[in-house]
Amino acid sequence: QKEVEQNSGPLSVPEGAIASLNCTYSDRGSQSFFWYRQYSGKSPELIMSIYSNGDKEDGRFTAQLNKASQYVSLLIRDSQPSDSATYLCAVILTGGGNKLTFGTGTQLKVEL
């Protein structure tokens, strides 16, 4: 089992819809979770961090964390073509210091 798993996609949603991106992790003791956006040929950009169970909202983005079920998700409301990118889930594993362990990413395509 991979430490951080994401569906590679592509996930296609129409413009204006809600995009839902999911991530599961294997280490039950993990406490820090991050979502990054990566455009093709560019480096990752931090969207949001989440540490507590529940929802965390920032603009059109909402991160959801459920430690009991070991998943973290990212919702993008009112999706725009500019949101088309690969979304990377990252987790700091127990005993990993500050090292991020990344999932393989989910490619999101927002269609006009």
Add this chain to the structure above:
Amino acid sequence: GAVVSQHPSRVICKSGTSVKIECRSLDFQATTMFWYRQFPKQSLMLMATSNEGSKATYEQGVEKDKFLINHASLTLSTLTVTSAHPEDSSFYICSAGRGGGDEQFFGPGTRLTVL
């Protein structure tokens, strides 16, 4: 805040030469910086953790004598790819964390092509 720069953004070199990549935190001090490598259509792979004033910690399978890391100040870390070969061609990205937090901010990356 939390801006990280890298230089150069793109480099092409001949096989057997060495290439140095700089990573700077522009508006904060970074005790720890991280170096990643990303091959096409793959996710980021951590190569090493760079700590200011001490030796870097390398991930399993990464040759420390080939990928030399120096973190001489709280705002600068360098990665030198020694005796580069075509298989070292990749996208090299650094990240840095601000003191007191575990969020990492990435530099724009350096695309290395070894001919």
